[in-house]
Amino acid sequence: MSEVLAYKPVLEVRDLRVSFHVREGEVQAVRGVDFHVNPGEVLGIVGESGCGKSVTAQTLMRLIPSPPSRIKSGSVRFLGEEVLLKSEKEMQQLRGSKMGMIFQDPMTSLNPTMTVGRQITENLKKHLKMSSAAAQKRAVEMLKLVGIPGAETRIHQYPHEFSGGMRQRVMIAIALSCDPALLIADEPTTALDVTIQAQILEVLNDLRGRLNTSIILITHNLGIVAGICDRVVVMYGGQVAETGTVKEIFNHPKHPYTEGLLKSLPRLDTSKDEPLIPIHGAPPDLVNPPTGCAFTPRCPYAMKICQRLDPGLIDCGGTQAARCWLNHPKVQEAKA
Amino acid sequence: MVRYITVKLLYMLFTLFILATATFFLMKVIPGNPFLGEKKLPTQIYNNIMEKYGFDQPLYKQYLKYMNNLIHFDLGTSMKSTHLTVNKIIHSSFSNSAKLGIAAIIVSIIAGIGLGIISALYHGKVIDHFTSILAVIGVSIPSFVIGPLLQYFLGVKLGWFHVAGLKGPLDYIMPTITLSALPIAFIARLTRSNMIEVMNAEFIKTAKSKGLAKSFIIYHHALRNAILPVVTYLGPMTANIITGSVVVEAIFGIAGLGKYFIDSVTNRDYTLIMGVTLFYAAILMIMRFCTDVAYVFVDPRIKLSGREGNA
Amino acid sequence: MASNTRDSLQAHSSSLEWRDDIFRPDDFEDIDVYRSPGPDLQRESISAWRDAWLRLKSNRMAMFWLTILLIIVIMSIVGPLLTPYDYYTNDLMNTNKPPSAEHWFGTDDLGRDMFERVWMGATISLRVGLFAALIDLFIGVIYGGIMGYFGGRVDEIMNRAAEILYSIPHILIIILLVVIMTPSLFTIVLALGLTGWVNMAWIVRGQIMQLKNMDYVMASRSLGASSARIIFRHLIPNTLGPILVTLMLTVPSAIFAEAFLSFLGLGVQSPAASWGTMISDARSAMTVFPWRLFFPAAFISLTMLAFNLFGDGLRDAFDPKMRK
Numbered sequence: 001m002s003e004v005l006a007y008k009p010v011l012e013v014r015d016l017r018v019s020f021h022v023r024e025g026e027v028q029a030v031r032g033v034d035f036h037v038n039p040g041e042v043l044g045i046v047g048e049s050g051c052g053k054s055v056t057a058q059t060l061m062r063l064i065p066s067p068p069s070r071i072k073s074g075s076v077r078f079l080g081e082e083v084l085l086k087s088e089k090e091m092q093q094l095r096g097s098k099m100g101m102i103f104q105d106p107m108t109s110l111n112p113t114m115t116v117g118r119q120i121t122e123n124l125k126k127h128l129k130m131s132s133a134a135a136q137k138r139a140v141e142m143l144k145l146v147g148i149p150g151a152e153t154r155i156h157q158y159p160h161e162f163s164g165g166m167r168q169r170v171m172i173a174i175a176l177s178c179d180p181a182l183l184i185a186d187e188p189t190t191a192l193d194v195t196i197q198a199q200i201l202e203v204l205n206d207l208r209g210r211l212n213t214s215i216i217l218i219t220h221n222l223g224i225v226a227g228i229c230d231r232v233v234v235m236y237g238g239q240v241a242e243t244g245t246v247k248e249i250f251n252h253p254k255h256p257y258t259e260g261l262l263k264s265l266p267r268l269d270t271s272k273d274e275p276l277i278p279i280h281g282a283p284p285d286l287v288n289p290p291t292g293c294a295f296t297p298r299c300p301y302a303m304k305i306c307q308r309l310d311p312g313l314i315d316c317g318g319t320q321a322a323r324c325w326l327n328h329p330k331v332q333e334a335k336a
Numbered sequence: 337m338v339r340y341i342t343v344k345l346l347y348m349l350f351t352l353f354i355l356a357t358a359t360f361f362l363m364k365v366i367p368g369n370p371f372l373g374e375k376k377l378p379t380q381i382y383n384n385i386m387e388k389y390g391f392d393q394p395l396y397k398q399y400l401k402y403m404n405n406l407i408h409f410d411l412g413t414s415m416k417s418t419h420l421t422v423n424k425i426i427h428s429s430f431s432n433s434a435k436l437g438i439a440a441i442i443v444s445i446i447a448g449i450g451l452g453i454i455s456a457l458y459h460g461k462v463i464d465h466f467t468s469i470l471a472v473i474g475v476s477i478p479s480f481v482i483g484p485l486l487q488y489f490l491g492v493k494l495g496w497f498h499v500a501g502l503k504g505p506l507d508y509i510m511p512t513i514t515l516s517a518l519p520i521a522f523i524a525r526l527t528r529s530n531m532i533e534v535m536n537a538e539f540i541k542t543a544k545s546k547g548l549a550k551s552f553i554i555y556h557h558a559l560r561n562a563i564l565p566v567v568t569y570l571g572p573m574t575a576n577i578i579t580g581s582v583v584v585e586a587i588f589g590i591a592g593l594g595k596y597f598i599d600s601v602t603n604r605d606y607t608l609i610m611g612v613t614l615f616y617a618a619i620l621m622i623m624r625f626c627t628d629v630a631y632v633f634v635d636p637r638i639k640l641s642g643r644e645g646n647a
Numbered sequence: 648m649a650s651n652t653r654d655s656l657q658a659h660s661s662s663l664e665w666r667d668d669i670f671r672p673d674d675f676e677d678i679d680v681y682r683s684p685g686p687d688l689q690r691e692s693i694s695a696w697r698d699a700w701l702r703l704k705s706n707r708m709a710m711f712w713l714t715i716l717l718i719i720v721i722m723s724i725v726g727p728l729l730t731p732y733d734y735y736t737n738d739l740m741n742t743n744k745p746p747s748a749e750h751w752f753g754t755d756d757l758g759r760d761m762f763e764r765v766w767m768g769a770t771i772s773l774r775v776g777l778f779a780a781l782i783d784l785f786i787g788v789i790y791g792g793i794m795g796y797f798g799g800r801v802d803e804i805m806n807r808a809a810e811i812l813y814s815i816p817h818i819l820i821i822i823l824l825v826v827i828m829t830p831s832l833f834t835i836v837l838a839l840g841l842t843g844w845v846n847m848a849w850i851v852r853g854q855i856m857q858l859k860n861m862d863y864v865m866a867s868r869s870l871g872a873s874s875a876r877i878i879f880r881h882l883i884p885n886t887l888g889p890i891l892v893t894l895m896l897t898v899p900s901a902i903f904a905e906a907f908l909s910f911l912g913l914g915v916q917s918p919a920a921s922w923g924t925m926i927s928d929a930r931s932a933m934t935v936f937p938w939r940l941f942f943p944a945a946f947i948s949l950t951m952l953a954f955n956l957f958g959d960g961l962r963d964a965f966d967p968k969m970r971k
Binding site for chain 1: 538544556561635
Binding site: 347350351354355359362363365472473475476477478480481484485487488492575578579582583586587598601602604609613616617620621624 | 810811814815816817818819822823824826827899903906907910911912913923926927929930933934937940944947948951952955956959
């Protein structure tokens with residue numbers, strides 16, 4: 001990752017707020033999220049279910065249906081253009097060509113009544129204006145690239161003739177077929193067996209070297225992040241709880257939630273006597289989000305101020321920042 | 337494929353065999369026969385008739401003869417109109433029923449799928465509520481209510497159509513509406529819920545993430561998946577239309593098979609009852625068979641085997 | 648206690664938004680919120696039945712049609728008491744009278760009061776619906792329960808038999824049976840019950856197949872419970888939702904079948920008044936005496952509409968996909 005390129009991020013998200021309107025009221029799923037993705041970089045977005053990571057990802061491509069969702073404010077700049085101001089037609093130009101996406105469950109994310117080949121080629125025909133023959137050729141290449149043996153015959157088959165892992169490879173092939181600048185992978189391995197998970201991650205890892213694609217990898221599994229990502233955004237309660245490089249986050253977590261996530265992760269290098277520590281309690285109610293820090297009720301270090309005020313992201317040196325009062329100099333002074 | 341079709345065919349024949357046997361013995365259980373009417377026939381004539389229909393034979397012989405005739409597609413001679421065979425009656429009357437039935441099937445499929453898709457695409461909007469109400473009404477109001485009401489309003493009050501008969505093409509309109517109201521409603525509800533489910537499916541999101549236009553997604557990705565299950569309804573729909581035709585032919589005074597069936601029932605014309613029942617059952621089973629085979633072709637997920645494709 | 652794990656913490660706070668004066672003196676005191684239960688523990692556990700009832704209650708459409716149904720049921724009992732007439736006495740001086748203060752729904756060709764006859768028709772329809780549904784339930788649950796529970800060969804043979812019955816047009820069998828047994832309310836209900844249970848059996852079978860591999864059945868089996876005990880203690884209570892829904896949607900089809908047969912002259916015999924008979928009788932004179940057609944037509948349509956829509960609401964209430 002070169003220093004120069006870092007100034008020109010592929011994607012820059014500022015103060016993104018997304019809500020859902022349901023019968024109980026307005027669910028503030030994403031509450032002011034900031035992050036960016038540098039060229040060629042793999043950014044991990046981590047958090048438990050309901051923390052807003054999937055909503056964020058789908059908002060980047062404007063894929064969440066509205067209503068019930070509503071993008072309330074913020075900016076998503078992709079390759080220097082504002083995504084949130086684009087018309088549906090302009091979005092269609094962007095999706096599939098400059099931005100690709102793969103989803104959690106490969107068993108349901110392919111059309112069961114259409115051959116795999118056609119599901120790849122329709123993309124190419126639409127965006128690259130390829131002829132059928134050229135698209136067919138490219139589809140075979142893509143399937144080979146993601147490691148599907150016998151690609152020439154398999155493009156004529158239907159999704160049910162593929163295993164889960166193979167279907168996810170097909171999804172990757174579809175998403176990457178037009179050589180996008182950004183690939184959004186929304187929990188791409190969650191629905192797969194552990195051995196298959198590793199294979200899919202290997203495919204992604206291999207491709208990031210060969211193509212000029214930045215990747216946003218959304219997951220609840222810190223282990224996956226450690227294996228493949230450059231930087232991490234930890235999300236909690238619709239906000240960024242902590243952000244930094246993988247090294248920073250894993251070595252010196254500055255947010256108790258990140259710390260909790262790491263402690264609840266089984267590791268080979270710790271002794272067996274050291275217990276895994278779960279994070280107690282449940283995620284915050286996003287219909288009536290707390291005024292203070294959202295993690296307060298579950299935080300082992302909670303203070304009075306945490307209930308009252310949200311600290312905002314506090315710079316912790318390097319590229320690391322965390323939404324926690326403990327990083328405030330005044331607090332450290334008092335605690336010392 | 338051959339094995340699948342063979343097995344399906346064998347089941348169909350077996351079902352028909354069971355039905356034929358059951359109807360035969362049911363008819364024999366009934367005390368008396370249509371010739372033992374209020375007017376007592378002279379013994380000699382009565383015995384002649386008994387001989388003609390083979391009623392003087394032992395039961396098993398009658399059964400074997402009946403089955404033998406069935407295999408040769410001979411449904412016997414009517415007991416009321418003794419100069420007519422059941423085959424002739426079916427032959428002469430079925431064309432009217434078939435024309436109406438086919439018209440109703442075509443209208444049902446087109447209107448049902450059309451309404452279903454429209455209301456799914458405008459899910460929750462006024463037009464959706466409107467079609468939903470229409471569909472519930474179609475399911476709930478019996479054909480013998482719709483028919484007379486149409487006759488009263490469109491036929492008598494407005495004078496648009498002939499109240500009865502099948503002389504011109506316009507005369508098909510009221511019977512066809514009456515006959516297809518129920519299947520239209522069913523197909524519309526089925527298509528609507530399928531379409532809504534499909535539009536929420538993950539693979540539609542995938543298609544969106546490829547940047548495909550909405551109309552393209554609806555046409556190429558959603559429609560086929562949403563309409564597929566409608567194919568399975570073709571069997572029950574035929575049953576509905578056969579049932580409906582009995583009433584519709586009575587209401588609109590159409591000389592079709594349904595009318596003969598009702599006449600045969602009120603006249604206790606047993607050979608005709610048996611013959612028409614078997615004929616109806618055969619049509620229905622052939623429709624079901626075609627549906628099963630068609631489904632294999634339209635849904636790539638169904639793997640062919642001799643057993644039921646309950647995929 | 649918090650600070651010792653945070654020894655490595657270093658202050659690099661360059662861009663702090665907070666001014667110093669926002670802090671209160673006690674702000675940095677630790678609080679003990681750590682063990683307070685999350686919202687998931689506070690939520691009371693609601694049983695599936697209560698859940699379904701709550702959803703049904705909030706479905707205004709379903710509740711509206713339930714009310715209509717109750718009104719029809721009550722009127723079928725109370726209605727006949729509201730007029731001085733009865734449904735079977737001929738009054739040849741007052742034939743084919745339009746609706747009036749004396750005869751609210753008019754009279755028919757024999758001078759019988761239509762208001763009385765309409766509610767008599769309601770009684771017949773509701774009775775047919777109820778008993779046909781009960782027979783369906785009885786045969787269907789037993790047949791389907793056996794199919795689903797034993798599975799394998801038993802299931803295959805029984806399923807084949809059910810399929811044969813299912814593939815024959817019901818109305819034809821019902822007509823045959825009614826012809827053979829001479830038409831009456833009893834024969835109609837019997838014929839309906841004997842042919843209509845297949846759907847119920849399949850629903851029960853499907854539910855049981857799904858449930859029988861679940862943990863609690865395994866558990867009670869490992870504790871040595873007998874098959875019968877498992878079926879009646881565990882499986883059937885859990886399949887009650889779908890059964891109830893199927894039952895509710897069986898009623899309108901039974902009502903339809905009875906009216907259909909009566910319309911064709913194979914149903915309830917005069918002077919008893921089925922809606923189907925009334926519609927059939929009214930047809931010949933509908934241009935002159937339309938009310939004789941409209942009242943029974945309106946009430947059978949309303950009743951079937953009410954059962955169908957309430958049944959839909961019930962299904963939505965029990966559908967686990969709707970549960971959040």
